[in-house]
Amino acid sequence: MRARTYFLLLLFLALRGFGNLSLGWGTRHISSRLTLAFNPLDYIAALFDPWVAAGVAMLILALFARLALLSLADLSFVLPMTAIGYVVAAVLGRIFLHEVVTPQRWLAVLLIFAGAALVGSTTQSTTKGMGTAA
Secondary structure, three states: OHHHHHHHHHHHHHHHHHHHHHHHHHHHHOOOOOOOOOOHHHHHHHOOOHHHHHHHHHHHHHHHHHHHHHHHOOHHHHHHHHOHHHHHHHHHHHHHOOOOOOHHHHHHHHHHHHHHHHHHOOOOOOOOOOOOOO
16 A cells, blocks of 8 residues: 555656646746736636646646545645645756746755655554544
8 A cells, every 4th residue: 555655646746746837838838918817718718728738637637646645645644745746846847947946945845855754754544444434
């Protein structure tokens, strides 16, 4: 079960990271006539951009992976471990979107990673009889 939990965690992190990257890339490159902040119909039009559509699809799959994770492990384990997605987002944004990541943000990324590493060193489930009605 531990291997399946970590497989789902890696799947979630990959889907979430690349889903957000795809959304970021797509929304930066959609037609300049779209002003997403003002016209709700422009959001629908943006969904037809292949990068945005791929990002939405990956984030939906990430949600399913997270649901599966929650069925295998404690909430107090899953949520901090999935926070590594913020680390992945910062790295992908820096590499692929050429975003400037300030030292304060890198420090925050390091703290998130350290917290996730600490949680990852604990057992994934402390509840006996998971999956049974209370």
